[in-house]
Amino acid sequence: MAEYKKDEIAQPAFTMAQVMEMMKAFAAELKKPTELEQKKIDDDRNRLLRQAAIRRNEAKIEEEARISTQRGCAHVKRDNSPAWGGQVNSDGYVRPMCTICRKIMPEIKAPVEWIANGVNMQDKEIFPKLTEEMLLEWHKVQGGAKPVTKPVGMNLTDEEKAELAKELVAR
Numbered sequence: 001m002a003e004y005k006k007d008e009i010a011q012p013a014f015t016m017a018q019v020m021e022m023m024k025a026f027a028a029e030l031k032k033p034t035e036l037e038q039k040k041i042d043d044d045r046n047r048l049l050r051q052a053a054i055r056r057n058e059a060k061i062e063e064e065a066r067i068s069t070q071r072g073c074a075h076v077k078r079d080n081s082p083a084w085g086g087q088v089n090s091d092g093y094v095r096p097m098c099t100i101c102r103k104i105m106p107e108i109k110a111p112v113e114w115i116a117n118g119v120n121m122q123d124k125e126i127f128p129k130l131t132e133e134m135l136l137e138w139h140k141v142q143g144g145a146k147p148v149t150k151p152v153g154m155n156l157t158d159e160e161k162a163e164l165a166k167e168l169v170a171r
């Protein structure tokens, strides 16, 4: 059995801390992409950026076209009845949407009669005229707007319909 003297035992060339540093540096070097990999990463990134820019541009064009269509839309059907569609939502509001240009107007609090009987904003007899401005005004004054007190829909006599129309148009 060989005997070693104390001073013959090899001293480590590096401290543990140095070894750890080297391993870290080595690991970082391994993680680095090669030139080819880096090129692919750059290409992918540039492609994604280009696609995103194209999508943004398309969305902008679409939005401008939509606004332009909505500006040019009278929201009136060929038979001159209002083109607004809408139903009473579970929150008790109607959000009129033009069935031609799909413009959505701010919500209008539904009178109880609408909640009970539904509403047809395209009924010319009830709404002989229902412009965007009227809907907006209706929405704005709603805090103080009186609910429609007469039933809306089939139960109305012609006289009542005319009266209600006047009342609604006047708002």
Ligand SMILES: [Zn+2]
Pocket: 070, 073, 074, 075, 076, 083, 098, 099, 100, 101, 102, 103
């Ligand atoms: Zn419209």
